[in-house]
Structure formats: structure tokens, C-alpha cells
Amino acid sequence: MSNRITYTCEDHLITKQAKAEKAFLETFEKGDYTLGNPLVIENPYFINPLCALVLFTTPQETAATVTVRGKLVEREDVTHTFAPGKVHRLPVLGLYEDFANTVDITLADGTSTTLTIKTGKLPARVSRCRHISTSKDYLGDDLMFLSTAGKNSPAAYDYKGNIRWMLTVNTMFDLKRAENGNLLTGSPRFCRMPYNATGLIEFDMLGKIYKEYRLPGNYHHDQWEMEDGNLLILTQDFHTDTVEDQCVLVDRNTGDILKTWDFKDCLPQDVAGSGSQDPHDWFHNNSVWYDKKTNSLTLSGRHQDAIINIDYETGELNWIVGDPEGWPQEMVDKYFFTPVGDVDNFDWQYEQHAALITPEGDVMCFDNGQYRAKSKENHLKNKDNFSRGVRYRIDTEKMEIEQVWQYGKERGQEFMSPYICNVEYYADGHYMIHSGGIGFENGYAADSLGAFLDKSDPKVELRSTTVEEKDGIVLYEMETEGNFYRAEKLPLYHDGDNVTFGPGRLLGKLDVTPTFDTDPDIEESEELPDEWHNIIIEEDEDRLVFHGKFERGTLAMLCLVGEEGSHNYFINTAAVRHLAMCSGAFLEDDDRDVKLNVSKEGLKGRYTVKLIINDKKHHLGVSIHA
Amino acid sequence: MIKEINTEEYDAMDKSGAMMLEFYSKTCGPCKMLAFVLKDIAKMHPDFPIYTVDFDENVELKERLGVKGFPTMLLMKDGQEASRMEGLKQKPAIAKEIEAIA
Known part of the structure; x- marks a missing residue:
């Protein structure tokens, strides 16, 4: 060695x-x-070879x-x-x-x-269309854009299933077209496990990035462009003990945070947990939707099986769509709905994604249905379960709810996605249902999420199915390899400027990466670490990313030694089990491979890099500049 | 003062006053880091007793005290648990808990 x-x-x-x-x-x-x-x-x-x-x-x-x-x-x-x-x-x-x-x-x-x-061959990691059933007359100039949930690339498919657009960088989570025609999605830049990117990027179909909006709490899952162009972005505060429970309003031109909603202010964290809940990721906010008519935000909280609606100005809770089991009675009485209409065929949603409000004021979401019950003894295996798109009509005066449409229950396990996915509303009766997280193992819907399944196992199959239905008739269905976070139907061109020249901008800022205040008294060594550790240090303009392989239980610490002292960053080499993995883009095949992002925020000058591995502090022979 | 003890020693010891029991594992990186943190804590609070217990070799004791993982720090007062901290913590958080019971 x-x-x-x-x-x-x-x-x-x-x-x-x-x-x-x-x-x-x-x-x-x-x-x-x-x-x-x-x-x-x-x-x-x-980044776009097409x-x-x-x-x-x-x-x-x-x-x-x-x-x-x-x-x-x-x-x-x-x-x-x-x-x-x-x-x-x-x-x-x-x-x-x-x-x-x-x-x-x-x-x-x-x-x-x-x-x-x-053009050349596309990278091997692109996911191919296996089957498509639609027509050019129906799809017109649109392509179906699929945003990635793993290491497969974001791509867009034409009416024959040909890939006509893709990115060779692994952007994160939802992809939306902004009012100016540009696209908004998560930056491909890693910041924190399991899937937190530095922020949001605004780019065009050519792949030119106009802005990266960096956030101290990073970006996850979803974003929304307001009428004035400012952006609602889902984030969190890493200085607290919880994650995925904040939304911020970001100034489109400066990247400054203008307003913050913290859902801990309006919800209890220790009630009505879904099957995937833990105290750290108690809510797992995976979508945000602004409704102008009611001046409110609708937010999907997967780990409480709840779609909540809060007042935009005050952040106060207006209502909750979800199974009331496990919630305090006073909250059930005040915020929850009672099913009416065809209650025999009514189902609550569980571990849902992509909640939206229709122009009629109805609530839609992709009901993943993972576990499909609150109490553990009633949890369903995925092979006996279903996922679906669902539309609920709500009466906020009478606090009544009626299920007025669903698609997917009848398909059973073959349409079952225990994570990710979305629905789209085009018009009354015209919807998209994207079941992008299908994972089979030994011929049955797997209980593990697709990101955790061993893709090299011939008994494992990941796929993504996107359906569009109009007035009860399926006019589009595409099946691809791999899992995809969401689908979005868009034309390649728009009526505005399809490209604008001039340098892009990095806006906002990352957080100061927390340091460890204990400096272990360990023998220094000029010897580099063994090659087995595969130490990689990637430096860019605003951060460095450390990669290394360590046996579990190794004491590891990255030390940046500058003139004013040492900044020490503890590297956790314990196995970390994530209950939710909505994008596996940053997930390593070998769980001994660890990544650590260190922001240059708070650093100034030149630092030599040292690495503690158990009983030695190795000088890596590298220095970085902040 | 930091001292390693086992179940028998724990059962036999005088438990009056305040102390910390830290459950660790030899296979745990955060535990190894915590050992350095506790050394500093011991310098800051030389009269406060800190006892370390091997999680894997003292199964009955950890189950009796409801310790599910490592590292876990139990802050004890007169033999009763006053508070606990799970996972690697930094000096200020540990010092705060010690000062609350010392």
C-alpha cells in the first residue's frame, strides 16, 4: 500500500x-x-450535451x-x-x-x-424509457422532465421516449419553470447529508446558471416563485436539534432572507408520527405551495402524515388534512376535517408528497401511502399497499372533507412508491400522477426505499411511472428505469429570452460550519494517510468538501490550521441510518465513505490541512485559502 | 477525576453526591472523541467524579440504567439519574449539566 x-x-x-x-x-x-x-x-x-x-x-x-x-x-x-x-x-x-x-x-x-x-453517447447513468404510450397530438411541443432521486441524471423525454435534454450534473429535487422562462432546481453542490444542497440554482435549458441562491440552512425538496419573483425555499436551522421544518422567503435579486416560517411554532413535534418519523426529522416538509386567494402556505409534512395550511403573514395554523389519530383532541376539534360523501371509498393520505391547492380551493397530493396507518400494529407492507394521486374538496367552514378523485389505488403494488413523487393539476379532470419511487425486490414491492436498494442485485428493480389522465382516460403513460423525484411537463423553448449573456452570480451565503472545541492531544505525523482511506479534498470558491473512507468507529477529525489557531471538524465515522432518502445523489455505495462539507464562511487566510485518524494527526501537505 | 469501572464496582461504590457515568464502546469514533472532551472537563472540574463504563462488557448494567446506545452520559445525584446526554457533545453542554447537579 x-x-x-x-x-x-x-x-x-x-x-x-x-x-x-x-x-x-x-x-x-x-x-x-x-x-x-x-x-x-x-x-x-x-452540462447539457444535447x-x-x-x-x-x-x-x-x-x-x-x-x-x-x-x-x-x-x-x-x-x-x-x-x-x-x-x-x-x-x-x-x-x-x-x-x-x-x-x-x-x-x-x-x-x-x-x-x-x-x-452528438455523442450519453453517460451510462442516464435512465432509459422502457415504455411510453401517448401521441404527438397529445404531448405537442412538451417534453416530460424528470428530476432525479439518485445518481441518475435529470432528463427530458419526448413523445416516443427519446431523451432530448439532460444535465450531466446531479441537480437536486424539484425542477420548475420560473415566470422569466428560466428553470429553478436544487444546486448539485453537496453541503450536508443526506441530501442538502448548498441552495437553489436558476438556469436555462442550455445549462447556463444565472444565479445560485445559497442558504445557511441549505436547500431541500421544494421551492415556489412568488408573483414578485421572490422565492419560497424549504430549509432548516442546523443550530437546532431538528431538520426540514422551516421555509424562508428569499429576495430574488440579492439572495437575502426576508422572512422565515418555523413549523415548530405551530405544531407539536412529538405527536402523530408517521412510520418514518424520528425526533430529529419530525415533520419532513417536502412541499410548499402559496395560495393567493387565502394568502396562505400549504405544506406537506411527510412524517406527520399531514398537509398543513398556515397564514402567510402570521404563520398561524389554519387547518390540517390528515388522519387525526394520535393528535391532541383540542387540535383535532379545531384543525382537522371530517370525511363526508362516499366515505366507504375515502382514504386519508400517508407520507404524502407535493401537496397543492387547485384553483377551486381543493387539496391534491401524491399519497405515497407508506405504512398506510398511524399505529405500528396496523402498518401495511408495501406489497399489500398502494400509492395514488388524490384530490380532496375541503369546506373550511364546516370542517368537512370529501375525496373527489383518485388515481392509483386500483393498480396496487405495481404503482407503489413509498417515497418522492408528485401530482400536477392542469384543469378540472386533467391531472398528472408521477409515481417515481417504485422499487421491487424478488418480484414484490420492496419495503426499503429505492435509494437504499442494491441496484446491482438482479432481483432488484427500480422504475418510475408517469401517467396523465383527462376525464378518466389515460392519455399518457411512461415507464423509465430508475427513480425520479418529480415529473414536470414543459416545452424546451419559451417566448422570452432563451439565453442571456453575462456572468452568473453567487448570492446569499452558507453558514459557518460548526467546529469542535476540543483539540485532541495526538502525536503529529508527516506521513500521509494510507491510500486505503482514499482521501480527497475538493476546494472551490466558497467551501471545501472532504472525502475519506474509514472503518466504523475510527476517530477522525479534519483540522484547518491557520495563523490565528486551528479549526477542528469532527468526522462522524459511525453508521448513520437515514429514515428518509428523498434523493440518494450524495449517498455512497460503501457506507464507510464519508463526506464533510466545510464552508469558507468565517475562515480567512491560508490554512494547512491536517487529519486525525485514531492516534495520529497527519499533515496532508495541502493548504487552502479562504 | 476519570476512572473506568465495571458493574461490580458500580454496585459496590458509594453513590452519594453527584457524578457522571459515561457508557462508551471501543468501536465508536464519537466515544473516542468524547474521551478527549471529558479529559478537558476533568481539568475544569477536578473534584467531579466521571466514571466510564464499557457498553459492550456491562450489558446488565446498561440495561438496568436504560442505556440504549453509545456514547451516553448519565448525570447522577445520590444514585438517581438527574439527566442524560446521548451522542457526542461539546464541553459547554457537558459543563452546563455538571454545574446543574454539582
Whole structure:
């Protein structure tokens, strides 16, 4: 065995993209690029291999249309006409993988040029469509975007199941289109296990990141764009003993936190726990929805089997949709609903995701149904269980609830997703139901979440099924490999600016990483740790990420030694069992592999890096700068 | 003062006054770190007795005291549990508990 460590220092992706953009725009400025001889930049921002940017000028102002020709017939074309101009900077989206794509650029007067853009094979970790049943007439220009729940890449599928868009970075949780046409999703940058990313990113279909909104409590699960552009983001305060129980309002332009809702202020933490609850992750907030009519927030709390509604201004509790078993009677009397209508076919939701309010004021969610009971003796195995989309009509005067629609119960275990997933409301009677967390083991729905199943085991199968139903008729169904957090139906292009030039921005800030105040008196060693530990230190602009492998029970501590003293960070090498794993993107196959994120917030100057492993403090021969 | 004891020694000892019982495991990284923390605590509170107990070798005692994992620190007053801390803690949190019963 030899001794070594790996150290990398990289710019943030925003910085890398800004440098690349500056370079190709300079090339464009210096050259004479015309319709017949345009500048073509493939994958200009590094993370979407199925796109290109075409740049040229025309003597007169004119509109240009880009058409990516379908493989077989014209109706499969992806086409978009851009606003008129003399300088044309045209995103080409929706290229086929591993294919010599034919791309037409046509001006308003009919003159055109045809380009061939060859793409490569996609990474092996992309999840393939196994089956799709729909029509081009139904799907139109839309693609089905699936946001990842693991190490598979986010991708978008056309009406034939072809992948026409993807990212090679593992963005986190929900993906939504903002009012300006850009996309919002979780940053791929790891910050804290199990799935906390540094923040939210705003980017376009080319993969250009305009902003990263960093948060001290990091980002998880869901976000919502308000009418004024500010963002509701789910987060937490790591200085408390609990997680996934806060929402913040973030200024869209500065990244500043304007308002915070802490659900501990309106809910008891030790009642009515779902089968997955623990005291640390007592609520497990996995969705946020703002309703303008009632000026309220609707929040899904998986670990209390509860959808709660709170006043936007005061944070006071308005109502709770959920099984009242286990809640204090005074709360049941005040906040819970009584089922009415066809009560024989009424089911409460359990461990639900993606709660939303319809324009009619109804409540919808994906009812995962994990355990499907409050008390342990009534818990169901997933093979005997079901998941579904459900719509409840609520009367907040009479405190009555009626189940007015569901899809999925009839499919039983084959549609069972014990975690993740979403529903979408398009119109009354027109819905999407995304069961993205299906996991089978030995032919039955597994009781473990997909993220925990051994994907290399031939008896294990992960899949994702997305359905759209209109007036009771299924008009779309797609099955893919792997698990996907949510589905979102979107066209590739929008009517606004599909790309804007200029450097992206890092907004907000990370928290100071808590240090350990005891400095163990341990013998120092100039010898590097054994290669088996596979020590990797990744430094970027605002943090460093430490990776290492340790046998359970190893004493491990990272020490940053600066002029003013040492900052010590305890590394937990104990096995940590997570009850919820809504995104396994940061999960390692070997649970002896640990990661530690250290924010540069609160650090200043140069630090040499040392590592305690049991009875030795190793000098790693690396220094970082903050 | 830090001293390792076993079940027999615990049963035989005079339990009047305040003390800490810390259950640890040799296979636990946080326990190893806590040992350094408790050394510092012992310097801050030299008269406060801290007894360490091997979780794996004193099964009956840990079950009798309701200790489910490691590290676990029991703050005892006259033989009765006054409070407990589970998991690795830093010096201020431990000192606060000691000062509450000492």
C-alpha cells in the first residue's frame, strides 16, 4: 500500500461558464459569422450535451427559426422562432443523442442554412424509457422532465421516449419553470447529508446558471416563485436539534432572507408520527405551495402524515388534512376535517408528497401511502399497499372533507412508491400522477426505499411511472428505469429570452460550519494517510468538501490550521441510518465513505490541512485559502 | 477525576453526591472523541467524579440504567439519574449539566 491524498481546486461552475462564454463571444465578435457560416458552439455551458448555440449576424433585422429535424417525420421536429434582430444568438435544443442531427436555420424571408450537429453517447447513468404510450397530438411541443432521486441524471423525454435534454450534473429535487422562462432546481453542490444542497440554482435549458441562491440552512425538496419573483425555499436551522421544518422567503435579486416560517411554532413535534418519523426529522416538509386567494402556505409534512395550511403573514395554523389519530383532541376539534360523501371509498393520505391547492380551493397530493396507518400494529407492507394521486374538496367552514378523485389505488403494488413523487393539476379532470419511487425486490414491492436498494442485485428493480389522465382516460403513460423525484411537463423553448449573456452570480451565503472545541492531544505525523482511506479534498470558491473512507468507529477529525489557531471538524465515522432518502445523489455505495462539507464562511487566510485518524494527526501537505 | 469501572464496582461504590457515568464502546469514533472532551472537563472540574463504563462488557448494567446506545452520559445525584446526554457533545453542554447537579 502507498500513502497519498487527492486535492483538487476548481472554479464554481458559474465561473467556468462565464469564462467560456466570454471566450466564445470574443470569437464571435472577431469573426465574420453569417447565416451560411455561423459560429456553432456545442454544449456551450458544459452540462447539457444535447444542445448547441448558433451565432451569426444578418445585414437586416429579421427573425430566425431553428428547427431540429425529427429522426423520422416532420411532426417530430423541435422548432422555435426567435425575436427579430441583426445579431442572432440561437439556442439549439432537443438534439438526439449519438446522432448526426440535422438543424435548419431559416430567416423570415425564407433563406436558410442546414447544419449537422453530431452528438455523442450519453453517460451510462442516464435512465432509459422502457415504455411510453401517448401521441404527438397529445404531448405537442412538451417534453416530460424528470428530476432525479439518485445518481441518475435529470432528463427530458419526448413523445416516443427519446431523451432530448439532460444535465450531466446531479441537480437536486424539484425542477420548475420560473415566470422569466428560466428553470429553478436544487444546486448539485453537496453541503450536508443526506441530501442538502448548498441552495437553489436558476438556469436555462442550455445549462447556463444565472444565479445560485445559497442558504445557511441549505436547500431541500421544494421551492415556489412568488408573483414578485421572490422565492419560497424549504430549509432548516442546523443550530437546532431538528431538520426540514422551516421555509424562508428569499429576495430574488440579492439572495437575502426576508422572512422565515418555523413549523415548530405551530405544531407539536412529538405527536402523530408517521412510520418514518424520528425526533430529529419530525415533520419532513417536502412541499410548499402559496395560495393567493387565502394568502396562505400549504405544506406537506411527510412524517406527520399531514398537509398543513398556515397564514402567510402570521404563520398561524389554519387547518390540517390528515388522519387525526394520535393528535391532541383540542387540535383535532379545531384543525382537522371530517370525511363526508362516499366515505366507504375515502382514504386519508400517508407520507404524502407535493401537496397543492387547485384553483377551486381543493387539496391534491401524491399519497405515497407508506405504512398506510398511524399505529405500528396496523402498518401495511408495501406489497399489500398502494400509492395514488388524490384530490380532496375541503369546506373550511364546516370542517368537512370529501375525496373527489383518485388515481392509483386500483393498480396496487405495481404503482407503489413509498417515497418522492408528485401530482400536477392542469384543469378540472386533467391531472398528472408521477409515481417515481417504485422499487421491487424478488418480484414484490420492496419495503426499503429505492435509494437504499442494491441496484446491482438482479432481483432488484427500480422504475418510475408517469401517467396523465383527462376525464378518466389515460392519455399518457411512461415507464423509465430508475427513480425520479418529480415529473414536470414543459416545452424546451419559451417566448422570452432563451439565453442571456453575462456572468452568473453567487448570492446569499452558507453558514459557518460548526467546529469542535476540543483539540485532541495526538502525536503529529508527516506521513500521509494510507491510500486505503482514499482521501480527497475538493476546494472551490466558497467551501471545501472532504472525502475519506474509514472503518466504523475510527476517530477522525479534519483540522484547518491557520495563523490565528486551528479549526477542528469532527468526522462522524459511525453508521448513520437515514429514515428518509428523498434523493440518494450524495449517498455512497460503501457506507464507510464519508463526506464533510466545510464552508469558507468565517475562515480567512491560508490554512494547512491536517487529519486525525485514531492516534495520529497527519499533515496532508495541502493548504487552502479562504 | 476519570476512572473506568465495571458493574461490580458500580454496585459496590458509594453513590452519594453527584457524578457522571459515561457508557462508551471501543468501536465508536464519537466515544473516542468524547474521551478527549471529558479529559478537558476533568481539568475544569477536578473534584467531579466521571466514571466510564464499557457498553459492550456491562450489558446488565446498561440495561438496568436504560442505556440504549453509545456514547451516553448519565448525570447522577445520590444514585438517581438527574439527566442524560446521548451522542457526542461539546464541553459547554457537558459543563452546563455538571454545574446543574454539582
